[in-house]
Amino acid sequence: MSQFLKVKTASEVLAIVKGIPPLASEAVALHAAVGRILAAPIRAPEAVPHFDRAVMDGYAVHARDTFGASETLPALLELSGEIRMGELSTQPIQTGSALAIPTGGMLPEGADAVVMVEYTQPLDEQTIEVTRPVAPGDNVLRRGEDIEEGQELFGVGSRLRAQDIGVLAALGIATVNVFRKPGIAVFSTGDEVVPVETRGLPPGKVRDINTHTLSSHLRQNGLAVSTFPIVPDSLEALTATCRTAMEDHDVILLSGGSSVGARDFTLRILDAFPGSELLVHGIAIRPGKPAILGRIGQKLFWGLPGQPMSALMICQAFVMPSLAALEGVGSSGDWRASGTAVSAVLSRQLPSVQGRTDYIPVILSRDETPHRAIPLFGKSAMISILARADGYVVIPEHVEGLDSGTGVEVHLFSARR
Amino acid sequence: MSQFLKVKTASEVLAIVKGIPPLASEAVALHAAVGRILAAPIRAPEAVPHFDRAVMDGYAVHARDTFGASETLPALLELSGEIRMGELSTQPIQTGSALAIPTGGMLPEGADAVVMVEYTQPLDEQTIEVTRPVAPGDNVLRRGEDIEEGQELFGVGSRLRAQDIGVLAALGIATVNVFRKPGIAVFSTGDEVVPVETRGLPPGKVRDINTHTLSSHLRQNGLAVSTFPIVPDSLEALTATCRTAMEDHDVILLSGGSSVGARDFTLRILDAFPGSELLVHGIAIRPGKPAILGRIGQKLFWGLPGQPMSALMICQAFVMPSLAALEGVGSSGDWRASGTAVSAVLSRQLPSVQGRTDYIPVILSRDETPHRAIPLFGKSAMISILARADGYVVIPEHVEGLDSGTGVEVHLFSARR
Numbered sequence: 001m002s003q004f005l006k007v008k009t010a011s012e013v014l015a016i017v018k019g020i021p022p023l024a025s026e027a028v029a030l031h032a033a034v035g036r037i038l039a040a041p042i043r044a045p046e047a048v049p050h051f052d053r054a055v056m057d058g059y060a061v062h063a064r065d066t067f068g069a070s071e072t073l074p075a076l077l078e079l080s081g082e083i084r085m086g087e088l089s090t091q092p093i094q095t096g097s098a099l100a101i102p103t104g105g106m107l108p109e110g111a112d113a114v115v116m117v118e119y120t121q122p123l124d125e126q127t128i129e130v131t132r133p134v135a136p137g138d139n140v141l142r143r144g145e146d147i148e149e150g151q152e153l154f155g156v157g158s159r160l161r162a163q164d165i166g167v168l169a170a171l172g173i174a175t176v177n178v179f180r181k182p183g184i185a186v187f188s189t190g191d192e193v194v195p196v197e198t199r200g201l202p203p204g205k206v207r208d209i210n211t212h213t214l215s216s217h218l219r220q221n222g223l224a225v226s227t228f229p230i231v232p233d234s235l236e237a238l239t240a241t242c243r244t245a246m247e248d249h250d251v252i253l254l255s256g257g258s259s260v261g262a263r264d265f266t267l268r269i270l271d272a273f274p275g276s277e278l279l280v281h282g283i284a285i286r287p288g289k290p291a292i293l294g295r296i297g298q299k300l301f302w303g304l305p306g307q308p309m310s311a312l313m314i315c316q317a318f319v320m321p322s323l324a325a326l327e328g329v330g331s332s333g334d335w336r337a338s339g340t341a342v343s344a345v346l347s348r349q350l351p352s353v354q355g356r357t358d359y360i361p362v363i364l365s366r367d368e369t370p371h372r373a374i375p376l377f378g379k380s381a382m383i384s385i386l387a388r389a390d391g392y393v394v395i396p397e398h399v400e401g402l403d404s405g406t407g408v409e410v411h412l413f414s415a416r417r
Numbered sequence: 418m419s420q421f422l423k424v425k426t427a428s429e430v431l432a433i434v435k436g437i438p439p440l441a442s443e444a445v446a447l448h449a450a451v452g453r454i455l456a457a458p459i460r461a462p463e464a465v466p467h468f469d470r471a472v473m474d475g476y477a478v479h480a481r482d483t484f485g486a487s488e489t490l491p492a493l494l495e496l497s498g499e500i501r502m503g504e505l506s507t508q509p510i511q512t513g514s515a516l517a518i519p520t521g522g523m524l525p526e527g528a529d530a531v532v533m534v535e536y537t538q539p540l541d542e543q544t545i546e547v548t549r550p551v552a553p554g555d556n557v558l559r560r561g562e563d564i565e566e567g568q569e570l571f572g573v574g575s576r577l578r579a580q581d582i583g584v585l586a587a588l589g590i591a592t593v594n595v596f597r598k599p600g601i602a603v604f605s606t607g608d609e610v611v612p613v614e615t616r617g618l619p620p621g622k623v624r625d626i627n628t629h630t631l632s633s634h635l636r637q638n639g640l641a642v643s644t645f646p647i648v649p650d651s652l653e654a655l656t657a658t659c660r661t662a663m664e665d666h667d668v669i670l671l672s673g674g675s676s677v678g679a680r681d682f683t684l685r686i687l688d689a690f691p692g693s694e695l696l697v698h699g700i701a702i703r704p705g706k707p708a709i710l711g712r713i714g715q716k717l718f719w720g721l722p723g724q725p726m727s728a729l730m731i732c733q734a735f736v737m738p739s740l741a742a743l744e745g746v747g748s749s750g751d752w753r754a755s756g757t758a759v760s761a762v763l764s765r766q767l768p769s770v771q772g773r774t775d776y777i778p779v780i781l782s783r784d785e786t787p788h789r790a791i792p793l794f795g796k797s798a799m800i801s802i803l804a805r806a807d808g809y810v811v812i813p814e815h816v817e818g819l820d821s822g823t824g825v826e827v828h829l830f831s832a833r834r
Contacts, residue, residue: 030613031644034633048800051620055798085650086609088620104609104723106621146799153804161830162634163803166725169613169629170800192503192521196447196586203468203505204523212586216451217579222637227448233502306521308583343760343787369824370760381472382563383465383587386580387570407786413578 007282007289009397010357013318016279016293020300020325023180023250034165035222036178037328038158044151047144048170052107056139059098059120059128060111063136074121074129083108098128107140114139147171157331179328182300185245186215187228189238189265190256190306195230209308209383210255214315218253223323235265239272246299250326253319256306266303270294276301284397285357287380288314293322300326308383313359313392316413341409342391344373349404352395361389364410373410389413424699424706426814427734427774433696433710434738437717439745440597440667451582452639453595454745455575461568464561465587469524473556476515476537476545477506477528480553491538491546500525515545524557531556564588574748596745599717602662603632604645606655606682607673607723612647626725626800627672631732635670640740652682656689663716667743670736673723683720687711693718701814702774704797705731710739717743725800730776730809733830758826759808761788767819769812778806781827790827806830 008016025039054060061077069075077098083089083105092109093099099108107114116139119132147153153167154160160168160176168176194205201207208230215225226249231241238254245252254266270276273296280293288310292303302319304311324330344364352358362373373393378385391412395402402408425433442456471477478494486492494515500506500522509526510516516525524531533556536549564570570584571577577585577593585593611622618624625647632642643666648658655671662669671683687693690713697710705727709720719736721728741747761781769775779790790810795802808829812819819825 030629031632034637046618049623050618053798055796086607086621104607104623141796141798145796146801161804162630162637163729163800163806163830165633166626166630166729166800167804169624169626170725172613172615172618172624174614190503190521196589197591198589201463201467201589204503206466206521207586207589209583209586212447213579213583215448216582220451220579220639222639308587312580312583341759379472379558379562381470381558383580383583384563387578387584389580413580 007284008280009284011397013280013283014321017318017322018325018330020322022328022331023182023326025177026180027175027177030165030168030174030176033160033176033178034162036160038154038156038160038176039179039328040177041152041156042154042168042173044147044149044153044171046171047149048147049141049143052143053141054101054103054105054107054114054139055141056114056116057103058101058114058116058139060093060101060107061098061113061115061134062093062095062111063113063134063138065096066115066130066133069130069133071131074131076123077128077130079126079128112136157328159329179331181224182250182323182326183248184218184223184225184251184253185228185249186211186225186253187231187241188256189231189233189254191233193230193256210306210311213308213312214253214255217312217315221320233265235268238265239269242269246296251300251302251323253302253304255304255311266292270296270301283318284355285359287359291318307381309380309386312386317359341411342371344371344408344410346402346404346406346408347372347374349401350375350395351401352399354400355397357397358395360393360395361385362391362393362410363388364390373408424701425697426701428814430697430700430735431738434735435742435747437739437742439748440599440743442594443597444592445595447582447585447591447593450577450593450595451579453577455571455573455577455593456596456745457594458569458573459571459585459590461564461566461570461588463588464566465564466558466560469560470558471518471520471522471524471531471556472558473531473533474520475518475531475533475556477510477518477524478515478530478532478551479510479512479528480530480551480555482513483532483547483550486547486550488548491548493540494545494547496543496545529553574745576746596748598641599667599740599743600665601635601640601642601668601670602645602666603628603642603670604648604658605673606648606650606671608650610647610673627723627728630725630729631670631672634729634732638737650682652685655682656686659686663713668717668719668740670719670721672721672728683709687713687718700735701772702776704776708735724798726797726803729803734776758828759788761790761825761827763819763821763823763825764789764791766821767792767812769816769818771817772814774814775812777810777812778802779808779810779827780805781807790825
């Protein structure tokens, strides 16, 4: 380890992060599978529906018996019974006759359409009038029309959403193979950092913001997080905490070490673990340049700056994609775009420096169309800036600033709703 | 109860739903507060930072001692010591002298700026050269510059995001008053509905999709859900299950009752509870018209259609806002827009009927700018349509369809990422 590595660009770091292999797979019950990522493709083991179903209340008929029917010249059909919900239709339908059928009912043999009840009228107990013709297939969902048997449904790397769970439920797939979710250990270091509960904060000390912001961010994204007490600026203490945390976590997220000496500690921690590998040592971004990513066996080690705004931005922009990689996103070879960006135009000009990617917090104003992205300025040490922001705009490394009115994508923080 | 109510428009239903009062408030620990909604406003009990802090590594100085300094004519300052991280600076600074200070260190009395270490050079052990002037306040975050003591930070109805939790952590606010989150009971009814685990599905039967899609949707939005076994189409069984579920849940989400008789049951359930009130009986939307919302004391009762696509769309469009109202969104009088809509243009013309709001599932194609919304068509009984969709487009009630190329907002389903 410890060969000198130079600062990488944001896109270089993202390429590294997206190449991280997923964790092992595991079987989970369908009711716990939402948001999880498939480790094996799913094909339909059977057809949906597995019988011809009525999709309207009405009468199962031979469509041709209704051809030419109208208000003035209705078709007369013999009512030969009723199909009950959830029951097998054993009675085949005869030409010239109809069976009452509820939405979801099973079409009887011989029937090829359903006449909606709105277009019928009872003439007597045995006869109905049909006032509109139906074509074969009308108001019917045919066997396999929704999902065909053997159809490929979801590939490896698909994240299961509520409606995807519904497809699996329809097919009787009660457990699925998904990639394991990473367990994440979050802690802060710094002799100046004290617990949030500290009353009468001594001068020179600050409360532990990062453990709270980082764990909250991860939790709100449905990830499993453990937090650890603040670790003093000591290589021994840091290494010991990392060693403990690695026993039952896949990822270590350490922030701080903002004093000059402590910055080296995060790097030197890796030395304490044989076979560790330094993947990233500094990212050419603002805010947050001094970030470290290492790999210790299958475990990831992130060292983030102590600056709360920098730490949270790096978490959002780089740590989250690394966790997504562990969760199996991209295991299909196709890295799906996050759904949380919104188009807007810049309300003012934004300067930038070539060769560095800038992450600018913005307010998203939806009062006008197109929406406006209003940049927030302030010292990067200010936590209140982020609390006012709805999201951020990225100025790529090869761009020397953006003009007022430029169309941008606003990457939204978790919604305030 | 049971007075006849006519079908309401989508906006009428949303107005009713947004008027539902929030649940009682409770105190929660900061680490569990992300995503929760404030029941009391928060003011800053102290200033952040609570001392003048260096935001760069360098030297604390009197700014005026550096005025006119340059590469060719550096200012010479006496190095009178070092400020250590997290410690109180007791040594005031003298004119013509400097103290080494790390990022985050406390500025000594008399100093008003920090010279970045990059613009200094040690001349000998007691003297440094400064090659660039600093103005008062440079590289310093002054007491209260981030957050002033007494400043109003978050109003009632604010949803706490990760960075907001960071602001509270900085201020030492370890517990917050938030509205209680609703507990939701989800179950399906229907004699045709069988558990997902059913092997060899009998003709006429369907597996229980809705319990899975609805509970998954709610869980992915961070809500607490209990699911119940399938209830047969019997008023007694339904009423008994509702009575049990109401004991320890705030909301009942019943779907199904798609047979003709069972549809009346959902309405008649309310009659079994004295003082119940029917708020909505039918919504003029497609898909999903037959939806019922009732109030039983402080509890909400939703009766959704059995059609999986209709049930999930109504859940997304109407049930979620009702849960948000219970959670305290809108308690500020200001209903915040959800952050999950993306602008796009329609890829083709969409017909609609005046007086009805249409919810059209779409694929969001991000290959071009502007993004394209590609409508998905099919019978509303098809679950596979929703599994292909990224979100939906709403055609409001007073619009008779939308032309191809029209700008629309795509309401995203939970992200596939």
